[in-house]
Amino acid sequence: MEKSAGKSAKFRLMGKKKRKDLLFAVILLLPTFYILFKTFLFPIYQSLVWSMYKYHMLDGSDVVFVGFSNFTALFKNHDFWTATYFTGYFTVISTVAELVLGLFSALLLNQMFRGRVFFRMIIIIPWAMLTLVNGLLWKWIFQPGNGSFTIILKKIHVLSASENPLWLADAHNIINSVVVADVWKMTPFMTLLLLAGLQAIPSTLYEAAMMDGAGFWKKLWYVTIPQLFPILMIAVVLRTIAAFRVYDILTVFTGDPTTSISYLTFNKAFRYFYLGEASAMAWVSTAIILVFIVLYIRMLKKNSHEV
Amino acid sequence: MFEPTIEQRSVKNDIATVKRKSSLFKVKSTDLISPFYLWCGLILLALFTLAPFVYLFTSSISKTEELLSGHLVPHSPTLENYYRLFTGNGAAEFIAAMKNSIIVSLGTTVGTLILAIFASYAFSKVMFPFRNSALFTVLAMQLLPSISIIAPLYVMMRNGISIAIPFTNVILFQSPPLLDTVWSLIISYTTFSLPFAIWIMTGYFQTIPKALEEAAIIDGCSRMGSLFRIIIPLAMPGIAATAIFTLLLAWDEFMFASAFTQSFASKTLPIAIREFIGKHNIDWGLMTAGGFIASLPPVLVSVFLYKYIVGGLAGGGVKE
Numbered sequence: 054m055e056k057s058a059g060k061s062a063k064f065r066l067m068g069k070k071k072r073k074d075l076l077f078a079v080i081l082l083l084p085t086f087y088i089l090f091k092t093f094l095f096p097i098y099q100s101l102v103w104s105m106y107k108y109h110m111l112d113g114s115d116v117v118f119v120g121f122s123n124f125t126a127l128f129k130n131h132d133f134w135t136a137t138y139f140t141g142y143f144t145v146i147s148t149v150a151e152l153v154l155g156l157f158s159a160l161l162l163n164q165m166f167r168g169r170v171f172f173r174m175i176i177i178i179p180w181a182m183l184t185l186v187n188g189l190l191w192k193w194i195f196q197p198g199n200g201s202f203t204i205i206l207k208k209i210h211v212l213s214a215s216e217n218p219l220w221l222a223d224a225h226n227i228i229n230s231v232v233v234a235d236v237w238k239m240t241p242f243m244t245l246l247l248l249a250g251l252q253a254i255p256s257t258l259y260e261a262a263m264m265d266g267a268g269f270w271k272k273l274w275y276v277t278i279p280q281l282f283p284i285l286m287i288a289v290v291l292r293t294i295a296a297f298r299v300y301d302i303l304t305v306f307t308g309d310p311t312t313s314i315s316y317l318t319f320n321k322a323f324r325y326f327y328l329g330e331a332s333a334m335a336w337v338s339t340a341i342i343l344v345f346i347v348l349y350i351r352m353l354k355k356n357s358h359e360v
Numbered sequence: 361m362f363e364p365t366i367e368q369r370s371v372k373n374d375i376a377t378v379k380r381k382s383s384l385f386k387v388k389s390t391d392l393i394s395p396f397y398l399w400c401g402l403i404l405l406a407l408f409t410l411a412p413f414v415y416l417f418t419s420s421i422s423k424t425e426e427l428l429s430g431h432l433v434p435h436s437p438t439l440e441n442y443y444r445l446f447t448g449n450g451a452a453e454f455i456a457a458m459k460n461s462i463i464v465s466l467g468t469t470v471g472t473l474i475l476a477i478f479a480s481y482a483f484s485k486v487m488f489p490f491r492n493s494a495l496f497t498v499l500a501m502q503l504l505p506s507i508s509i510i511a512p513l514y515v516m517m518r519n520g521i522s523i524a525i526p527f528t529n530v531i532l533f534q535s536p537p538l539l540d541t542v543w544s545l546i547i548s549y550t551t552f553s554l555p556f557a558i559w560i561m562t563g564y565f566q567t568i569p570k571a572l573e574e575a576a577i578i579d580g581c582s583r584m585g586s587l588f589r590i591i592i593p594l595a596m597p598g599i600a601a602t603a604i605f606t607l608l609l610a611w612d613e614f615m616f617a618s619a620f621t622q623s624f625a626s627k628t629l630p631i632a633i634r635e636f637i638g639k640h641n642i643d644w645g646l647m648t649a650g651g652f653i654a655s656l657p658p659v660l661v662s663v664f665l666y667k668y669i670v671g672g673l674a675g676g677g678v679k680e
């Protein structure tokens with residue numbers, strides 16, 4: 054902080070250089086700012102405006118200002134609450150599962166052993182796969198009858214030969230399968246993020262813990278988790294933000310748009326072309342995500358000051 | 361002054377730890393897990409990671425009858441599904457989709473890199489007011505869901521993009537309607553890859569010592585010259601990481617593609633594969649073959665350029 058204060062004083066003395074710097078920065082940033090303004094900030098503002106209008110894109114009806122009635126209609130809509138429930142369910146379950154599995158994978162991969170690079174490389178494969186193909190692959194695995202999940206369960210005699218459960222029968226089962234697909238794809242992301250954090254923990258802390266006779270769980274609980282906490286929190290917030298937007302995988306598993314807010318919003322906009330209502334719904338998601346973004350930025354700032 | 365985040369610091373520690381560790385072979389105090397449990401864990405990890413991927417491949421080289429009768433491993437492997445994929449009914453569309461995917465990903469990556477390099481240089485090396493606030497605004501944009509801008513962007517693409525002088529009616533440039541063209545995808549993907557590209561690259565540019573650049577300027581280099589001769593060559597790992605993330609994002613994106621594309625003039629691979637799902641039955645052989653082909657480029661890129669991805673993940677806090 055002091056350093057930057059000193060710097061800005063220096064810049065005040067060199068007024069000409071400062072002005073030249075400003076001009077240079079403006080020239081470098083202008084294209085980016087123009088594009089981001091035109092295709093990002095303005096559309097977000099525009100969808101806020103649309104959310105207060107009755108706006109149907111295709112039927113040629115007039116665009117009418119309706120105030121907050123799109124929002125009140127939304128909050129009375131049963132489908133919206135179903136979608137919110139499923140989105141929340143998906144976000145919590147998948148984030149927790151990815152956190153736990155990712156932490157243990159990171160602990161494994163942080164140790165010294167032969168072929169470590171190989172193991173670290175293969176875990177990136179699921180993460181690199183197309184999200185859509187990931188969805189289709191798991192849908193194939195969960196097929197009744199000839200899907201591999203059923204076949205394997207029969208081979209290890211969990212299921213008898215005559216049983217043939219429908220794994221994707223109702224919305225809850227579908228969401229659970231989507232959670233499995235998402236966990237398979239995104240746990241590597243968590244692992245790599247936490248691995249970077251684990252490597253920064255000084256070994257002296259573990260040595261001290263070992264002197265005190267701490268075993269695996271005690272080391273994990275008293276050294277690893279407290280030391281890793283800032284990165285754990287960042288990873289959780291990042292995954293929450295990403296999981297909240299789930300859409301691709303769902304469209305593969307089901308035609309039912311009430312399984313996520315994104316799905317419902319997308320259908321409202323591009324199947325029925327109610328842009329006003331869709332914008333209202335999009336803004337509900339945006340507002341929820343904004344809360345998490347503020348949280349995330351505060352954590353980042355706090356970390357960079359403490360270290 | 362913008363401080364490097366904890367992740368950016370940990371990259372440096374990471375390198376130091378790896379160097380220290382490789383010189384030691386005895387059990388270290390940081391090794392929490394005993395060898396027996398370690399290998400149990402690793403075998404489980406490898407199994408759960410690889411089995412579904414291998415199953416995708418083995419399904420794609422199986423005969424349809426074998427898939428229907430529930431063989432996990434093909435008894436008589438065949439390339440029939442791949443043959444059908446590239447010569448059968450939907451072959452022209454699938455090949456067009458591959459071409460579109462390649463154009464869209466490369467176009468997005470090149471556009472993003474050019475814009476982001478200049479922006480990141482300004483953010484990391486030039487002093488100007490509100491620099492930090494602008495940088496955090498960019499970060500916030502990186503995390504906003506694409507659903508918040510999709511409807512206005514759709515209308516913009518339908519009407520064509522016009523570039524006008526603000527507060528006047530003077531239009532400098534008016535594009536034709538862009539729906540169902542690769543341009544609509546390149547532009548919208550550039551929009552949401554720019555923020556994270558700027559965020560990652562600013563972090564990398566900041567690690568380059570100021571003294572290097574000052575020395576170049578004393579030697580008679582202009583600021584632009586020092587960007588191209590000093591900063592860009594030294595920040596290559598960061599630029600590579602950004603390029604990989606942008607490529608993967610553009611290759612993977614589904615929501616915008618399904619809203620903006622209608623015909624095989626602009627449909628990308630995820631859309632083409634989505635369309636394998638028929639109304640009643642799914643041709644799993646064809647679908648797994650298409651899925652495997654489409655996944656191969658990103659998987660190969662990630663495995664071979666693994667170290668850049670790890671550096672970028674640690675340095676940038678990428679959302680996906």
